[in-house]
Amino acid sequence: MTIELSMFKNIGIIAKQGDPRVIGCLQALVAYLHQRQLDIMVDATGAKLLSDQNVKIATNTEVLGGCDLVIVVGGDGTLLHAARLLAKYDVSLLGINLGKLGFLTDICPTEMEPHLNAILNGIFLEEERFLIHAEVYREDECLSYASALNDMVIHRWSISHLLTFKTTINGHFVNWQRSDGIVIATPTGSTAYALSAGGPIIHPSMNALVLVPICPHTLSSRPLVVDGDSCIEITIDTGQTGQAQLNGDGILSQHLIPGDRVVIEKRQYIRLIHPQGHDHYATLRAKLDWGKAL
Amino acid sequence: MTIELSMFKNIGIIAKQGDPRVIGCLQALVAYLHQRQLDIMVDATGAKLLSDQNVKIATNTEVLGGCDLVIVVGGDGTLLHAARLLAKYDVSLLGINLGKLGFLTDICPTEMEPHLNAILNGIFLEEERFLIHAEVYREDECLSYASALNDMVIHRWSISHLLTFKTTINGHFVNWQRSDGIVIATPTGSTAYALSAGGPIIHPSMNALVLVPICPHTLSSRPLVVDGDSCIEITIDTGQTGQAQLNGDGILSQHLIPGDRVVIEKRQYIRLIHPQGHDHYATLRAKLDWGKAL
Amino acid sequence: MTIELSMFKNIGIIAKQGDPRVIGCLQALVAYLHQRQLDIMVDATGAKLLSDQNVKIATNTEVLGGCDLVIVVGGDGTLLHAARLLAKYDVSLLGINLGKLGFLTDICPTEMEPHLNAILNGIFLEEERFLIHAEVYREDECLSYASALNDMVIHRWSISHLLTFKTTINGHFVNWQRSDGIVIATPTGSTAYALSAGGPIIHPSMNALVLVPICPHTLSSRPLVVDGDSCIEITIDTGQTGQAQLNGDGILSQHLIPGDRVVIEKRQYIRLIHPQGHDHYATLRAKLDWGKAL
């Protein structure tokens, strides 16, 4: 039997936490990669699930960052986590889902082997997806920062009042807004929370950001699509009562108080690997039930 | 000079808290009512602002509830507060705003005297507005309850996950929903937060409730208008992580945990007094800028 | 074998036109009703499809109107047609679909026999659904009128300009609007075109109408729910260029010119028969894919 030479030599694996369905997929994946005689490096979550198998454990992020390809086993949330973790390294990401098609994890476990065969043999699609970075300033001091592949969300936290905030883009005043908050989403994130809040779908190849107001008081407030290289600044009104939160990809990054400024910009990329023939519109049709009624 | 006999003998006054603009309007109101030789009973907030004038202080809600007419000086929020306070008494409410037209407080300070003249002489419109009542059950024990003239809102509180909950109406299962939450609004509340969340405008004369999903994950989730006498029950998914809140008219009523049930029903009415010629559509046109573009 | 006495003695049948899938269902239906020894009266469309069978042909609407029960074989469109035809008679309607669940035609062909058994034996749900009636006035002369179970739609016909029109409700001016047009829908119609135009879902038991602007120029124009007994009047702006149409249930009723007035009011009812256990929310869940994502 001839083993094809893979263009990816060192394979990292990141597994979804706390989901027992991962184990079977992970075992099959590791067995397959062993058979291909590739170096495998598994994150702590995955290693725990594979305790009895002969795998190396990635003791820190840097080790995974040194891999040629990192395979994510889980849902879109796990791939978002991997992307934030590895964005600063030169690594490609591939997502295997747990049976339910994801926007980012588009390989089903049942089709894993033929797809991996092709991909490891160099037949695949590769696309760049950019992340956004947020910095929170309080009186000119940077309090904290965060990265996100999908979105940064500024949301009121205590319910009793709408949030009042100012938006500027590249230093140009856009508006004062009273709402539940605002989503600043990448094209990748345009099919996530931004869509629920009323935003458009943005093709992932675009260099664009979308600002989507959440339940705005002014009914003419609408989603706004701007250049991906824009610098977006949200300032919480100093007269604001109640509190706000900044969340990156749905994870709490910072509690915000009146006067806080959040500065959001594109920073870093990941490379996403898809099987040959991958089609974003097919994923949209499947996930959004388009055409079902016809 | 002949003083007309007022059909309202005992006048209560409720003033907005913490807004210095109230004072001038309050003084003019009290001076006018004194001149009409009517009994005046002012709530604690108003009494403090009128310290030097000869007014009786309403030491408890019951005293205000015993008035024929309670005049609210402030914004819609103050009238909501007054309505919840007085719904169990047989009292009429009249709203005087602080310069900005409200949906409920529709008399401007500058037009106060002629309008009051007419109203006290028996020339006015009267309409009933119903309140809704919510009870929170945890394992069949009623934890707390609340009333609202506008809306009950169940909203996720921690940001990281959507809220998962079940809705039933009169015992009929409607759906499981993942969203930021849900608004259950009266017709009165249909022009408040429910409108920002995408709900329709419901004429205040209708016996209806509207359920408006907030940023629902399923894009075909839509506002649902049901009979005002419906019993609506929202149950937080037992698998839910993160927390939720129940708010009545924007005021925190109860923190909710997985398994909690919120039962919402119509209960109690207030009578709202308007000047003759009051027109709900005129208020909508003014507040929503309808027709501005033509 | 004992034949149960049916509470419906004379059964009318209305069949969808131009759909070959009707034949099989129609033949099975007629065979079943013959077996139950009931009088059957088939409309012209159905009779043509059943040429070889022993059925009486309903030569005019009055004959169908004299039946106790009219069974509609087709989709919701066929039932809308039957409802408009028979609203002035005292007749009950039952809808059998052609394999795809409808909001109105909720019996699947495969479940036809057991459902008919129960219904003919008197076990069923019955609900009233009201129709709306539109009259078009040109200089105080009534040009034409139409009925609809779902909706009246006033829509621009030539594309180049938005339509400008005035809305009044019970003589009260609502607004001037520039838009593609307006839908005035019954609760029955709230899940049809009105839903696509952004309207809410209204429970069919409600006595309500909803006015839904179609692509309005003013972004704060929103669906408006009013009492079912309201008289709604739409007047085309005399300065309007281009043309408009009035459509009842999607069927052209009248071309409209500047100055034309359309007066819309509730008129007439039909009785809709459902199998025991019918649940409007179950139909909503099935048709709108609610809960699919969970």
Add this chain to the structure above:
Amino acid sequence: MTIELSMFKNIGIIAKQGDPRVIGCLQALVAYLHQRQLDIMVDATGAKLLSDQNVKIATNTEVLGGCDLVIVVGGDGTLLHAARLLAKYDVSLLGINLGKLGFLTDICPTEMEPHLNAILNGIFLEEERFLIHAEVYREDECLSYASALNDMVIHRWSISHLLTFKTTINGHFVNWQRSDGIVIATPTGSTAYALSAGGPIIHPSMNALVLVPICPHTLSSRPLVVDGDSCIEITIDTGQTGQAQLNGDGILSQHLIPGDRVVIEKRQYIRLIHPQGHDHYATLRAKLDWGKAL
């Protein structure tokens, strides 16, 4: 008196048709340009209004296309017309409105002279706005074509049925859709009809197109933002009954029948001149009443 040398030597003028308010503005404009001793060339509409003044008449489009600057006096519609007319020439456009701020005609008559002073002295902002071009194919023959600065709209024409059509982007199948039609808008057009149909606002500097479904039957159909260099193809379903229209900037371009294909692509640019300090967000705030409620 020193006359500054203008960087624009030959000035064309295009006037709105059929609006008497144009005359005053036009006369003031011509007087001003005469005083600046510039060559003026007026289109037929403008020339008729200025019959008594000493102006040259542009007898054909080519003459206007040869100007350095064409000043449009009217509303956004007049500027759209001028843009389509002159896109193939190397000419700059400047818009003077008739008192109502436009997105494209952003100079008010009252501020005309100081703004023109600065602009003619070389102090101004210039931006490119791209047009889209549509070709209609029937059985592989190109029937007709059209250009638009705002949008191409495919809209059903007879009302009784939704339109069924297929969308592809760069040859990739997107979906089959049933709806009232679809808007394909440039960033310039994103604040026009596309906005009424539910589309996002796209910054005019972006190289993007947005596809906005009009009242789609499938509620998960949503606006889709794609690269400005995409080739969009809409094919009318061969089973479609009823008719459709293609409109460019709201002007009828072609009646469409089942099987027709409309191919839409970016083509040609215009240069839009704005006064120094022009701010797109200020225009949005003014036109959409943002911030009014605060």
